[in-house]
Amino acid sequence: MTPEDLAAHGVVAAAQLLDVAASPEDAVANAAKYVAWATSQVLEGA
Numbered sequence: 001m002t003p004e005d006l007a008a009h010g011v012v013a014a015a016q017l018l019d020v021a022a023s024p025e026d027a028v029a030n031a032a033k034y035v036a037w038a039t040s041q042v043l044e045g046a
Helices: 003-008 024-029 031-044
Strands: none
Touching (some): 024 031
16 A cells, blocks of 8 residues: 555554564564554654
8 A cells, every 4th residue: 555545544654564573473473562663653753
């Protein structure tokens, strides 16, 4: 999806965990850690 597609559905911020996780497997195994990080980044406006 493009940012425009997301905006059309009311999404104002998004983060991709693979930008910070070492691998897809790491993202899945440590999802809580990465979702908490992404949430803080979005709320801080990073």
